[in-house]
Structures are given as structure tokens and as C-alpha cells.
Amino acid sequence: xxxxxxxxxxxxxxxxxxxxxxxxxxxxxxxxxxxxxxxxxxxxxxxxxxxxxxxxxxxxxxxxxxxxxxxxxxxxxxxxxxxxxxxxxxxxxxxxxxxxxxxxxxxxxxxxxxxxxxxxxxxxxxxxxxxxxxxxxxxxxxxxxxxxxxxxxxxxxxxxxxxxxxxxxxxxxxxxxxxxxxxxxxxxxxxxxxxxxxxxxxxxxxxxxxxxxxxxxxxxxxxxxxxxxxxxxxxxxxxxxxxxxxxxxxxxxxxxxxxxxxxxxxxxxxxxxxxxxxxxxxxxxxxxxxxxxxxxxxxxxxxxxxxxxxxxxxxxxxxxxxxxxxxx
Amino acid sequence: xxxxxxxxxxxxxxxxxxxxxxxxxxxxxxxxxxxxxxxxxxxxxxxxxxxxxxxxxxxxxxxxxxxxxxxxxxxxxxxxxxxxxxxxxxxxxxxxxxxxxxxxxxxxxxxxxxxxxxxxxxxxxxxxxxxxxxxxxxxxxxxxxxxxxxxxxxxxxxxxxxxxxxxxxxxxxxxxxxxxxxxxxxxxxxxxxxxxxxxxxxxxxxxxxxxxxxxxxxxxxxxxxxxxxxxxxxxxxxxxxxxxxxxxxxxxxxxxxxxxxxxxxxxxxxxxxxxxxxxxxxxxxxxxxxxxxxxxxxxxxxxxxxxxxxxxxxxxxxxxxxxxxxxxxxxxxxxxxxxxxxxxxxxxxxxxxxxxxxxxxxxxxxxxxxxxxxxxxxxxxxxxxxxxxxxxxxxxxxxxxxxxxxxxxxxxxxxxxxxxxxxxxxxxxxxxxxxxxxxx
Numbered sequence: 006x007x008x009x010x011x012x013x014x015x016x017x018x019x020x021x022x023x024x025x026x027x028x029x030x031x032x033x034x035x036x037x038x039x040x041x042x043x044x045x046x047x048x049x050x051x052x053x054x055x056x057x058x059x060x061x062x063x064x065x066x067x068x069x070x071x072x073x074x075x076x077x078x079x080x081x082x083x084x085x086x087x088x089x090x091x092x093x094x095x096x097x098x099x100x101x102x103x104x105x106x107x108x109x110x111x112x113x114x115x116x117x118x119x120x121x122x123x124x125x126x127x128x129x130x131x132x133x134x135x136x137x138x139x140x141x142x143x144x145x146x147x148x149x150x151x152x153x154x155x156x157x158x159x160x161x162x163x164x165x166x167x168x169x170x171x172x173x174x175x176x177x178x179x180x181x182x183x184x185x186x187x188x189x190x191x192x193x194x195x196x197x198x199x200x201x202x203x204x205x206x207x208x209x210x211x212x213x214x215x216x217x218x219x220x221x222x223x224x225x226x227x228x229x230x231x232x233x234x235x236x237x238x239x240x241x242x243x244x245x246x247x248x249x250x251x252x253x254x255x256x257x258x259x260x261x262x263x264x265x266x267x268x269x270x271x272x273x274x275x276x277x278x279x280x281x282x283x284x285x286x287x288x289x290x291x292x293x294x295x296x297x298x299x300x301x302x303x304x305x306x307x308x309x310x311x312x313x314x315x316x317x318x319x320x321x322x323x324x325x326x327x328x329x330x331x332x333x
Numbered sequence: 334x335x336x337x338x339x340x341x342x343x344x345x346x347x348x349x350x351x352x353x354x355x356x357x358x359x360x361x362x363x364x365x366x367x368x369x370x371x372x373x374x375x376x377x378x379x380x381x382x383x384x385x386x387x388x389x390x391x392x393x394x395x396x397x398x399x400x401x402x403x404x405x406x407x408x409x410x411x412x413x414x415x416x417x418x419x420x421x422x423x424x425x426x427x428x429x430x431x432x433x434x435x436x437x438x439x440x441x442x443x444x445x446x447x448x449x450x451x452x453x454x455x456x457x458x459x460x461x462x463x464x465x466x467x468x469x470x471x472x473x474x475x476x477x478x479x480x481x482x483x484x485x486x487x488x489x490x491x492x493x494x495x496x497x498x499x500x501x502x503x504x505x506x507x508x509x510x511x512x513x514x515x516x517x518x519x520x521x522x523x524x525x526x527x528x529x530x531x532x533x534x535x536x537x538x539x540x541x542x543x544x545x546x547x548x549x550x551x552x553x554x555x556x557x558x559x560x561x562x563x564x565x566x567x568x569x570x571x572x573x574x575x576x577x578x579x580x581x582x583x584x585x586x587x588x589x590x591x592x593x594x595x596x597x598x599x600x601x602x603x604x605x606x607x608x609x610x611x612x613x614x615x616x617x618x619x620x621x622x623x624x625x626x627x628x629x630x631x632x633x634x635x636x637x638x639x640x641x642x643x644x645x646x647x648x649x650x651x652x653x654x655x656x657x658x659x660x661x662x663x664x665x666x667x668x669x670x671x672x673x674x675x676x677x678x679x680x681x682x683x684x685x686x687x688x689x690x691x692x693x694x695x696x697x698x699x700x701x702x703x704x705x706x707x708x709x710x711x712x713x714x715x716x717x718x719x720x721x722x723x724x725x726x727x728x729x730x731x732x733x734x735x736x737x738x739x740x741x742x743x744x745x746x747x748x749x750x751x752x753x754x755x756x757x758x759x760x761x762x763x764x765x766x767x768x769x770x771x772x773x
Contacts, residue, residue, distance in 0.1 A: 053656070057602050060660050072413045073438075076500055076519040077550045077569050078665050081606050084548055088602075 058089045353756035355743055359423040359431065362747040365393055365754055366433060367761055368418025372402040374435055376446065376486075377763075393763055397446060397486040402437040414439050420505050424527070427511070432491070434514060438501040441516055443492035443527065451479040497523050497533045504554045510561040517554040517566060520547075524578075536584050537566060537576065552667075553612050559619045563588075571608030571626060573633065591622075591633050593640045603655040603664065611667035616676040617748075623679055625670040628652060630681050630691065645691045645698065648683050650721045650732045663737050671746045671753075682741025685730065686757045687717060703741060703755045703762040714764065 061082050068074075351369040358365050365377040378396035405414040416437055424432040424443075431446040455477040460466050500518035507514045515524050515536065522537035537554075541547050554566035562578045574587035595604060607627035614623045622633040624641075628649055631641035647668075651658060658664040663684075670681040682688045683700075691698045700717045720729040743756040751766035 054602070057656065057659070060656075064662075072415050073407075073410065073501070075665070077552060077609070078662075080547055080550050081569060081609065081665070084605060085602065 054089055054092070058086065061086045061089075352759050353743060353761060354417050355419060355421050356745040356754045356756050356761070357421045357423060357433075358745050358747055358754065359433075360425055360748060362749055362752065364396065364423070364431060365745070365763075366421045366423065366435075367754075367756065368401065368421050368435055369759075370415075370417045372400055372404070372416030372418060372437065374399055374401045374418060374421065374433075374444070397488055399444070399488040401435045401442060401444065402440065405439075419502060422505050422507050422514070424507055425511055434505055434507065436502050436505050436516065439495070439498055441494040441497070441502070441505060441525075442490050443494070444488055445491045446486060446488050449485045449487060450481060450483075452482045453477040454480045492527070492530050494525055494530050494533070497525070503552060506554060506556045506564070508556045508561050509559055513561075515554065515556060515564060517551050519550040522551065522554055522564075522566060522584075534582070536578060536582070538583065538585060552610050555613055555615055557619055558615050558617065565613055565615070565622060567610035567613045567624060569609040570605060571610055573610065573613060573622065573624065575635065589635070589638050591638045591641075593631075599652070601655060603659060606659070606664055607655065612669040614670055614672060616672050617674065618676055621676065623670050623672060625668050625681055627664060627666075627668075630670050630679055632679070632693065643693060645679070645689075647681055647689055648719070650719060654732070658737075661737065663740075666740055667742060668740075669743050671744050673746050673751065674749045680744055680746060680753065682744050682755070684737050684740050685735040686739040686741060687719075688741045688744060688755055701764075703757045703760075703764075705760075 064082050065079065065086075351371040351373065353367050353369050355368040356365070357367075363379050365379075367375050367377075369375070375398045376396045377393040379391040379393050382391050401418060402416040404416045406412075407414055414437070418435050418437060421433055421435045424434065426432075429447070433444050433446070435442055435444060454461070455475045457471060457474055457477075458466055458468075494516070497516060498518040498521070500520050502516050502518045504517045505514060512528075513524055513526050515522055516533075517523075517537075520538065520540040521535055523533040524536050525533045537551070539549065539551065548570075550569045552567045552569055554564060557563035557565070563575060564578070565573055565575050567573050571592065573591035575589040575591070576584035577588045578584060580586070580588060595608070610624045610626050612623075612625045615621070616623065620635060621642075622635065624631050624633065625647075628651060629647055630645045632643040633641045655664060668682050670679060672679055677694055678690055678692050680688060680690045686703045687700050688703060689698060689700050700719065701714045702717050715728075718726065718729045719735070720726070720731055722731075725731065739758065741755055741757050745754045747753070753764050755762040755764065
């Protein structure tokens with residue numbers, strides 16, 4: 006059972022730890038605005054997408070069968086990866102910019118809360134990573150959702166927007182501080198051009214962190230954008246030669262899976278508090294599987310996590326989660 | 334349904350029983366062929382009804398076993414070619430011999446099965462053991478006579494259809510003209526003449542110019558049972574294409590495209606994968622097609638392309654588990670489906686050694702289990718139920734205790750009677766419906 010539990014955690018924690026705050030706000034408010042519903046609608050869409058992305062990569066590149074792998078399976082997995090990649094690309098190119106130096110965290114939080122009701126009916130819509138806004142263009146956080154209408158992965162709920170139009174990314178501010186150094190670290194591990202995924206990760210974590218460090222001026226976007234742009238052409242290379250050549254020629258040629266999953270990244274900014282979860286209505290008391298893990302990790306406590314809490318997903322905490330899930 | 338016989342397909346090489354990979358009745362139902370992962374074919378024959386025991390309808394006993402395919406090595410790609418038998422199809426019987434086609438990933442073979450129950454005795458020049466006689470001992474001439482002997486079943490390879498496929502062969506289908514057959518791999522379908530092995534005609538080719546653009550593969554195909562010019566093939570995107578060979582030599586352009594628009598409320602990351610059709614079968618009447626995708630079986634009317642006329646949920650409780658099933662690869666399992674002789678009942682396999690039957694007329698369905706405990710001879714199969722939380726009755730199985738390693742991928746239904754053959758990993762179960770019981 007631990008096996009089911011730990012791997013998905015390990016995979017996305019690295020990337021999405023920073024996002025937790027966003028989700029926590031989101032979920033906390035969802036509880037107020039929308040009546041909680043069971044099922045996958047509560048799960049962070051991007052969390053699930055990331056997990057599936059990683060699983061797909063593992064499938065393609067981690068096993069070396071003696072016989073030729075099934076072409077049908079390869080094609081289906083490739084299609085899955087392409088779809089996710091396409092989504093990431095769309096989100097990456099339309100992401101608005103983030104906090105300016107003058108924005109304190111709280112007003113940001115408030116303005117964010119104001120934005121929530123607009124999101125409420127989009128509960129099932131994909132949550133864009135780091136849709137943080139400056140107070141002025143509140144619509145910016147609504148904007149990406151409107152794009153979701155065109156996104157192939159929209160759920161059946163149609164987006165009812167009045168207003169929001171696509172805003173061009175506001176002017177970028179110079180990057181400073183420990184963020185950019187952290188970003189640099191990540192970039193080192195992923196030799197340029199990096200994948201949009203790693204970039205998205207970096208951008209998100211950086212962005213979220215800015216909420217915690219309002220004194221620091223903005224963000225990472227400048228780093229993020231050029232990276233993602235250069236990464237795009239590479240990523241958009243259709244999966245090369247998977248079908249004809251059995252040795253793995255990379256989907257992400259310069260970036261191996263190990264870089265994403267097991268890189269030694271400074272995790273101090275990946276705030277994560279796995280133990281504060283009340284498992285809530287959404288969890289099932291059943292043997293843990295990947296699906297259930299996704300469900301239970303989403304509705305975390307709405308308490309804001311203290312900044313710079315070291316991120317550790319060690320066995321004791323895992324055990325604790327298991328108890329909570331399986332117990333009662 | 335009564336449990337009748339269980340056979341364990343033993344490879345005989347000391348390694349234990351092998352996983353059954355295909356099951357097929359012949360056109361009369363007298364013979365049942367199974368292929369396994371080790372490249373062997375085992376043929377069962379139904380004993381004629383005995384007058385002494387009128388209630389014991391014929392049982393199936395092993396008739397012949399032979400090694401159809403051997404593992405090969407592709408030196409160009411440095412990969413093994415599996416000897417696993419993907420499909421067996423019987424030819425209609427035209428004389429005393431039986432013939433079948435068996436295929437692995439690359440090569441199709443035509444086997445002829447003959448019986449010998451007499452042998453000539455009394456040769457003039459040879460003695461009983463076949464050695465030449467010393468001519469000086471021959472004093473008179475005799476006419477050799479045929480004397481009965483123990484039944485011997487001889488299987489000989491008559492044709493080997495090799496080098497026709499770059500990709501893995503997933504289906505073969507004999508045409509109603511009894512002269513040609515088709516073989517389909519992931520990207521191409523070839524038409525062969527049964528007597529010609531060095532040539533085949535390519536009738537469908539969906540390989541894109543640039544392999545990197547590949548997003549869809551062929552998953553199954555079959556000839557129409559009555560119209561020798563029509564065939565259908567299914568794709569990994571859930572569509573069916575009916576093609577007419579009279580229209581053009583290369584049938585890339587379909588005559589009819591059967592596709593059901595996606596249900597937006599069920600949209601998920603896995604929508605495409607679970608829509609991939611794993612099997613397609615024409616009804617005996619030729620009016621309908623049966624398809625199996627991961628969660629449903631669907632009946633299509635050949636005259637209606639927009640949606641199936643009937644959809645049956647096989648195991649919808651798996652819908653919330655798709656991520657786990659993707660992770661452990663179960664979502665790629667290819668289940669087959671089958672019609673009964675009168676096209677009124679359809680059958681397909683599931684997990685936990687369960688298989689399902691749907692009565693199209695009464696709209697009732699039943700879940701049965703193929704297991705040793707429930708299949709003692711003459712034991713009646715008890716319907717099973719999978720509970721999805723909520724009230725749980727006794728004997729129900731919960732979704733979380735299903736064994737996903739016990740999958741019933743291959744099933745076959747006797748062409749005229751209510752006898753079914755179920756392959757559960759390395760065991761073959763044969764069930765008979767002695768009384769025409771209703772589905773419940």
C-alpha cells in the first residue's frame with residue numbers, strides 16, 4: 006500500500022509543493038462558496054495531470070522489453086503526453102504576471118478571495134498554476150479560465166464569463182533574491198532548454214513564494230518565459246522515433262526523468278504540510294490507490310502554511326496519512 | 334450455466350501450464366482450438382452423444398496438440414519475435430480434413446488436421462516394420478488390405494504466410510468466399526489467397542508519411558459473414574470503418590465510419606484510451622457488429638453510423654479507478670466479445686475471473702465466475718455481484734478486492750448451442766447450458 010502512496014507523492018511533490026498554497030486558499034474558499042462534493046472534482050486538476058504525465062513518461066522510457074513494445078500502447082501513451090504537453094504550452098503562453106513588490110500578501114489574499122466567487126462555478130475547471138494577480142487586473146486570474154473553453158480538456162461545465170478578455174502579460178520586473186537563485190539551481194539541473202514542465206514548476210514555485218515574501222519583488226516570469234519559449238519548439242517536436250526505434254530517444258531529449266524526479270533541489274520553499282489534513286468527505290476508506298491519493302491530497306487544511314517550512318515527506322508522515330485514510 | 338470441464342493447458346516442457354491467448358470453435362462446434370503463449374495449439378473434440386447416457390451430452394476432450402510457432406529473433410531490430418498465438422481461425426470444412434489458420438505477431442500458418450484410423454497391411458516388398466523383404470522369401474503375391482488402427486491425428490503445416498507484416502498482427506479473418514483471408518497489423522491490412530504464400534495485397538494502409546504523426550492504430554478487423562466484399566476494422570480512437578473492396582484496390586477510404594461522439598460528462602484524461610476498441614465481431618446475421626472497449630460492449634447496426642443501437646456496461650465501477658489502472662497497465666487489456674448462435678446474447682470477460690452475459694431481448698445481464706470451486710462437473714454457476722459501496726449483500730465482492738491479475742480476455746461461444754469456452758489465464762473452462770435457463 007505504501008507503494009501506491011509514496012510514488013505519486015514523490016513525483017509531484019517536487020514540482021507542486023509550491024502550489025499548495027494556492028490550492029489551499031482555493032480549497033478553503035471552495036468550502037465556503039461551494040458545497041463540497043465528492044469525487045474528482047475536488048482534486049487539483051494540475052496535480053492529477055502532473056501525475057499522469059509522470060506515469061506516462063515512466064511507461065515509455067523505463068522498461069526495456071525483449072520484444073517489441075506494443076505499438077498501440079505506445080501510441081496511446083504518446084497521445085496522452087502530447088495532450089498534456091499541449092495544455093501546458095497553452096497555459097504557459099497565456100499566464101499573466103504576478104505580484105509586484107508593493108503588493109502585501111494580505112490584500113493579495115483578499116483580492117484573490119474576491120476573485121473566488123467567479124471561480125466557484127469553475128470548481129471543476131482546471132486550476133491554472135499560480136494564477137496570482139496584482140490587485141489591478143483581477144480579471145487576469147479569470148482570464149485563463151476563459152481559455153479553458155477552448156481547451157480540449159474542459160469539463161462539461163461551460164465557462165460563463167462576462168468580461169474577461171485575454172490580457173497580455175504585464176511588464177516584467179527584474180528578478181531578485183533567493184528565488185532566482187533557486188531557479189538557477191533548477192536550471193542547472195535541467196540544461197537549457199529545459200522542458201516547459203520544469204519551467205512551469207519553477208515559475209509556479211517562484212510565484213507562490215512571492216506571496217510569502219512580499220518584500221521581494223516579483224517574479225521569475227522573465228526567467229520563465231524565455232525558457233518556456235525556447236523549450237516549446239523542442240517540446241513540440243513530435244515524439245521522435247518512438248515508433249520505429251526501440252531505444253529511447255527522448256521525448257524531452259536533454260531532460261531525463263531523473264532530472265525531474267530525483268534532482269537534488271533545495272526544497273525549503275516547497276511548503277507542504279501533509280499532516281494537517283482532515284481527510285474530509287472526499288476520501289474513501291479503502292486501500293490507497295493513485296486515484297484516492299489524488300483526492301485526499303487536495304482538500305488540505307485551509308490554514309496557511311508558515312513560510313519556509315521544510316518540506317519532508319518522510320515515512321512517519323506517510324504513516325500518519327495512511328492511518329488517517331485507512332483508520333476510522 | 335453448468336460447469337462442465339476444466340482443462341489446464343500444459344506446455345509439457347516441465348514449465349507448467351501456459352497462458353491461453355486465443356480460443357475458437359470451428360463452424361460446427363465439434364472442434365475447439367486454443368492457442369497459448371508458448372506457441373502451441375491444443376484442439377479439443379466433442380464426443381458424440383452417447384446413447385447409454387442420454388443426459389451426458391458430449392464432452393470435449395483433447396484431440397490434438399501441436400507446436401504451431403516457435404520464437405524467432407529479428408536480427409535487424411535485435412528483438413525477439415514472440416511465439417504467442419494471437420489468433421486462430423478455422424476454415425470451413427471442405428473435405429474430411431480440418432484446416433485452421435494460426436498466427437503470431439508476424440507469420441500466419443495454415444495447418445491441416447487429418448485423421449488416420451486405418452493402415453494398409455500386407456505389402457509384398459516390405460515387411461510389417463517397413464523393412465525391405467529379402468526377395469527370395471517372397472513366394473506369393475498378396476493385395477494389401479486396410480486394417481483399422483488406433484486413431485491418429487496428424488497435423489501438417491500446409492502454408493506459411495511470412496514476411497507480410499512489419500507490425501504486429503492482431504487479427505485474421507477468413508472470407509466467406511473460402512478462398513481469401515485478411516490479416517491486420519497495427520497499421521496495415523493485407524489480403525491473401527489461401528493457396529499463395531509469396532504475395533499478398535495491401536488493402537488498408539494507415540501509416541502516415543511521418544511516423545511521428547501517428548496517433549491512431551488498427552486494433553481489430555473482420556470480414557462480413559455473408560458479403561465477401563465487405564470488412565470492418567476498428568481503431569484505437571474508438572471508430573469503426575466499414576470498407577468495400579469493390580470500391581477501390583486500396584480501401585483507405587471507408588464506405589462507412591461508425592463513431593459515437595464522446596459523452597462530455599464522462600470526459601477524463603483517459604477518455605481516449607478507454608474508447609479504444611479491443612475487439613469487433615459481426616453478428617451471425619450480418620446485420621450488426623459487436624465492439625468491446627475498456628468499460629462497455631456496444632452493438633452497432635450496420636445501417637446507422639452515428640451511434641450504437643445498444644450499449645452495455647461491463648464494469649462501470651472501474652471508471653473511478655482509471656488512474657490506477659493506467660499505472661498498472663490494466664487499462665490496456667484487450668478483452669474480446671462474442672455473440673451466441675442466435676445473436677440474442679452477447680458475452681465478454683472482465684476481471685477477477687468474472688465474465689458477463691447480456692441478453693439483448695430481456696435486457697437482463699448476469700455476472701459469472703470461472704473458478705475451480707464453482708466449476709465442479711455439473712455444478713450450477715452462481716451469479717456474482719460486485720458491490721460499489723453502500724449496501725453489501727452476502728457473497729458480494731467489493732470493487733477493491735477484485736483481482737486484476739485474473740482477467741478473462743478470451744471467450745468463445747459455440748456456433749449453435751449454448752456452450753461457452755472461457756480462457757482464464759492458463760485454464761480453459763467449458764460451460765454448458767443444459768436447460769434453457771433465463772438470465773437472471
